[in-house]
Amino acid sequence: MGVRKRNTAERIKAERKEIAFAKLTNIPSSPRKMRLVADMVRGVEVFRALGILKFSNKEAAAKLEKLLRSAIANWEAKNERKAENGELCVSTIYVNCAPMLKRLRPAPQGRGYRIRKRANHVTLVVDTIENAKKKA
Template sequence: MGVRKRQSAELRKEAQKTQAFAKLLNIPSSPRKMRLVADMVRGQEVFRALGILKFSNKEAAARVEKLLRSAIANWEAKNERKAENGELYISTIFVDPAPMLKRLRPAPQGRGYRIRKRANHVTLFVDTIDNNAKTKA
């Protein structure tokens, strides 16, 4: 690995030690469906987002709710205190495509239609609301 690449990787690792985040890998649903749920909660205060996810009728919402609870627990572990109401918000959430499973489905006249079983990865970062004000000022 080159020197520049190694230095940037070390900087990224140091930055992640201070940030609270959670990742969910290889979820067997399409990224498009998961992005609909991610867009509902992006930038929301965490307890409000939990309410939105709890009462959403999308299947992906239950997975994102569990991921958000994990990110909150990670923040509490790093800061050694409980999260209070109105203190945390979802600073970043993004959905990336995971490797696709390719299957064949029988079709008429001896043909086979390709079925693409999509999957996704979700990454969610939480941050304190007052931390956001410091960085913009």
């Protein structure tokens, strides 16, 4: 590996040291329902976001809460220390469509209505608050 390539790789690795992410794939709910919950926690401090998700009455909130706990654990494993209150925030969260299951439902007069069973993928990135402010 050349010197320039090695220096670039080391710089990228140092930048990624502060960031931790978690992915949840093929969640059997529509992306629109998941985005409603994801919008509630975007840019919020992680322990406050956990409180928001815990007391939300949406089904998607429980899945996002578990994903957020996983991202926090990933950050703690990378940095070899516990996350303190007011240190981390949800810097990025996005919901993408997963492949749809297409089914047919019997309809009157010999027809069939198509049912689209939607699913989604969620990616959640946790970063320190100082780094998130620098990027914004």
